[in-house]
Amino acid sequence: MKRLQLTLLLSLLFSALSFSQTAIIRGVILDETNTPIEGVNIKASTGEGAATNTNGFYEFRIPSGIEVTVEFTHIGHSRIVQKFQLKNGQELEFNPVMKVDVEQIPEVVISTNTRQNDDGVVNIDPKTLRTIKGAQPGIENILKTLPGVNISNELSTQYSVRGGNFDENLVYVNEIEVYRPFLIRSGNQEGLSFVNTDLVSNVDFSAGGFQAKYGDKLSSVLDITYRNPVAFGMRADLSLLGGSVAAEAVSKDGKFSGIAGVRYRDNSLILNSLETEGNVEPVFADAQTYLTYRFSDKFHLNFLGNISLNQYNFQPENRQTNFGTLQEPVALLVFYDGNEEDEYQTYFGALKANYFVNDNLTLKFIGSAYHTLEQEYFDIFAQYRLGEVNTNIGDENLGEVEFSEGIGSQLTHARNDLDAFIVNAEHRGDYKIDEESTVEWSVKYTHEDIRDRLVEYEIIDSAGFSIRPPNFSIPNLQPYQPYEGPLTAFEDIRALNRVQIDRVQAFAQYSKRTEWGNNEVFYNAGVRLHNWTVGGENLESNTQTVVSPRAQFAIKPDWDKDMLFRVAGGLYYQPPFYRELRDSSGVVQPNVKAQKSFHIVLGNEYSFKIWDRPFKLVTEAYYKGLSNVNTYTLENVRVRYSADNNAKAYAYGLDMRLNGEFVPGTESWFSFGYLKTEENIDNRGYIARPTDQRLKFGALFQDYVPNMPDLKMYLNLVYNTGVPGGSPSYADPYDFQVRLRDYRRADLGISLQLVNPAKTYNTKWKKKFRELSLGFEIYNMFNNQNSITNTWVRDVYTKRQFAIPNYLTPRVFNLRLSARF
Incomplete structure (x- = not known):
């Protein structure tokens, strides 16, 4: 495929x-x-x-x-x-289905794709995206099974690639760069992925060493193509977690075509299964369209539009988390008062004009605008008890906290508002020198206007005494001496930022496919330039420029075995986006430099046959040497930067993926990844980075019942070793290198195809459908307790802090009905 x-x-x-x-x-x-x-x-x-x-x-x-x-x-x-x-x-x-001629029974040998990817891009079948569902459906649900890609939060659409963080990944739809909201700090608050899988015709993903035509990020590229319809059609999907409807059509003269989709998501079924009990109302919805009008054979105009409205309202009531060991079980019991109200509204529109000058030259213009309005409001008062758990089997108080080691309270407050408006204007072009050589280029201007109000504070009280920040200058000798200083919040962040960023980007690259003796050769070389200026109220304007050369080379030897070898690399820069300019106190630092990475990838693809069916083994070894590193901490899915290029880092690893027809007629794959990434902050020595996920195993397996091919099954498996669990506020990360427990998850889906295109139906109601299926899904089938972060609680007796895991979703069941007209 x-x-x-x-x-x-x-x-x-x-x-x-x-x-x-x-x-x-x-x-x-x-x-x-x-x-x-x-x-x-x-x-x-x-x-x-x-x-x-x-x-x-x-x-x-x-x-x-x-x-x-x-x-x-x-x-x-x-x-x-x-x-x-x-x-x-x-x-x-026109996709006809040919019936077997009963008068002749020849042996037909079918072979699927054995072509190697010269540029190291993984292509994912859109049908797989629509078939394989998960707790957070979409392209990210498939990406997590690929080597080098880590998603340890099934409630989130964010992912890290080869040691990078969530902000280091590029996403394009039909060559148009797309964005995501800024303020989201928890996977619970996330809505739908921007990419609507019902509209997709092609998916390409590169985990590193990508070409100069892609933008300036350090980790990966997800390149999506939405399809141009050729006939009328509809698709609908309904489950206990929401639904979606997509429609496509083309005009009679073939000049106008369009596809549109509407999605609605309600995660109550999943969120109500978490440890923290309360009233939760998560409502996420979006509408998306891709339109094409062919004015002539030479001029085509496309429009991509998206409106997303996400609301997350939560009134927590209580929580009990049991942890520790069998010999010394400990529990955290929390009672809450207050509520959280978050809202994210995003509006995105883009026009793309294609002018085909002649058979060899294509000129394009892309203009886009992105507007996001975000609010994060909460006042939550929590009273907690940390103590020993009753473990006497048969006791009526089994599992309850009997002896308190820590008693305290916490008040968290936020009134965060963000208004961001981003506009882009870009010219792209490509010229086909001959059948095997192509030149591509682009010039792009971007203006970012950010208005951000940040008001957050946290007050902690333990055993009746207010806990102040460790760096507070006035000593507190209570209860031996009365404290006469002012009461101070443990954490207090207040900032008002109005920032404008202007960017000019350009690239040029040359690609050629040729022969070297009897060997097939492909190479690509290009360079990017990125100039940006940061300014705004009460900020001293700062301008910087970086140049990023990149290259790829692949050779397919004239061997009996079907092998391909590939090398790619270059200098990759990531000029700071707004979040990377804002330090831990909320203040914008306009002098932050672009993070720099020397990246080299060595790859091999081996295509072969087993059981007369095609298979492919892809292996890649990589190394990243990073400088001007902008260190950060992870709080669930929120990245908080130091806004100081005070570190250097490295990442290296090995990724392997075996895919093929393990079951005839279906594609499955198994992947393995090894990663090590560390950073050296202020020359104090190397410690693990927050995304240091050492080992990763992933599998996507599809099967069907031999005598009932319409009854199908998929199994989505992920195993990741634990990442560092973070550190308390104001703590030295060098003192906290304890890792979270390993992430283990298995999602199972079973579907029965009631109608499919390969059959003819006389029943009237079935004639209306091209496809109709009923599905049953089990998320986290083995009910593993996975955690995403730690909550740090102080023991009043020993003064030490406990790392209490924040667990993710347990086993959840879902029903699904899918139809295509």
């Missing part, structure tokens, strides 16, 4: 460069078991023709404005004849 997806993408690009009076027919030919058929002969009455490739894909042109008869033939299958009459420039997708 990977070759099919790439071929579809390339064919869409090439087709747009043709200006003769023709139309295009393309599609995939399957047999009755949904298996692609290779070598189908396709012949048009006007003389045009084609044949399907190893993935069953075909494409050819026919004259427009006249009726053309097309015949599809293949040994062992019944002939198909279809008439077409298309308009000039129209593109039609």
Whole structure:
């Protein structure tokens, strides 16, 4: 399927460069078991023709404005004849299903994609995205099974790649960069992923060593392509966690096409299963559309729009967390008063104009605007008891706290508001020098206008005494001497920032595919330039510039074994975004430099067959040497920066992924990753970074019942070793290097296809559907207690602080109904 997806993408690009009076027919030919058929002969009455490739894909042109008869033939299958009459420039997708000819029973050998990825990009089948669901569905649910990608919070769509943090990943939709909200600090508050899987036609992901045409981030690129419809269709999905509806259509003359989707998400079923009990109202909704109008064969105009409205209201009541050992069990019991009200509204719109000058030259203009309005309000008073737990089996007080080691209270307050407006204007172009060589370039201007009010404080009281920050200058000798100084919050952050950032970015790169003796060779070289200026109220303007050279080289030796070797690397910079400029006290530091990383990746792809079915083993070793590091801490999913380039770091590791048809007709994969990343702050020595997830195992396995192929199953498995658990406020991270427990999760999905395209139905109600399935899902099937962060509580007797894990979701059941019209 990977070759099919790439071929579809390339064919869409090439087709747009043709200006003769023709139309295009393309599609995939399957047999009755949904298996692609290779070598189908396709012949048009006007003389045009084609044949399907190893993935069953075909494409050819026919004259427009006249009726053309097309015949599809293949040994062992019944002939198909279809008439077409298309308009000039129209593109039609026709996916026939060929039935077996009972008079001939030949042996048909099917082979799927064995093409290596020259540029190290992983291609994910969009059908997999729509089939494999999770507690937080979307592309991120699949990414977490890939090597090098770590997601240790099923409530979050944020991910870290090869030791980077959540802010180091690029996301593009149809070459348009997209953004996410700023203030979210907990996965509970997160809404839907920007990417609507119902609209997707192609997914590419690179975990490092990516090309110069992608932006300035340190870790990864997720490149999404939304599809241009060729016919009317609808898709709907409904579950206990929400639902989605998507529709697509094309005008009669083929000039206008559009696809749109609406999603609604209510995480109450999941959040009500957490340890902290209370009234929770998480409502997330968005509407998204991608429209295309073809003014002529030379000029196309696209529009991408998104509106997202997310609300999270929470009134916590109580919580009990048991931890410690079997010999010394300890529990934290908390009673709450107050509530939290968070709201995130984001609006995004982009216009993309494509001008096809000739067969070799394409010019593009992209203009986009992103506006986010965010509020984070909460006043929560918590009274806690930390003590020993009754472990006497049969006792009516089993599991209750009997002897308190720590008693205290905590008041947290926030009134945070953020208004951010980001506009982009970009020119992109590509010139095809010959069939094997391409030059690409871009110039982009960005203006960021951020208005941010930050008001947070935390007051902690233990055994009747207010706990002050360790760096408070006035000593407190209570209870031996009366304290006459002012009462001070343990943490108090107040800031008002109005910041403007102007950026100019540009890149140029050259790609070529050629031969070296009998070996196939691909190489790519490019350079990026990024200039930015930070200014605003009460800020001294500061301007900086960085240059980022990058290169890739791949060779496929003329060997009997199907192997490919690849090397990629360069200098990667990450100029600071607004959050990276804001220090731990909320003050913006305009002089923060771009973080710098020397990145090198060595890769190998080995394609082979087992059981006469295709498999591929991909192995990558990588090293990152980082300087000008802007250190940070993680609080659930919120990244808090020091805004000081006072550290250096490194990351190295090994990623492996084996994918193929472990079960005929389905794609599954198993992945392994080893990572080590450390940082040296102020030359004090190396310690683990917050994302130092040492080992990772992931698997996505699909299967079906042999005698009932419509009854399917998927299993999504993830195992990660624990990351550092963080440190209390004001504490020295060098003194707190205890890791969280290992993350283990298994999600199971079972679906029954009531209707699928490979069958013909006489029942009236089934005729209305192209696909219809009923699913049952179990999230966290083995009910593992995974944690995301620690809550630090002080013991009044020993004065030490306990790291109390904040557990994630337990086992949850879900029902799902999916339909396609």
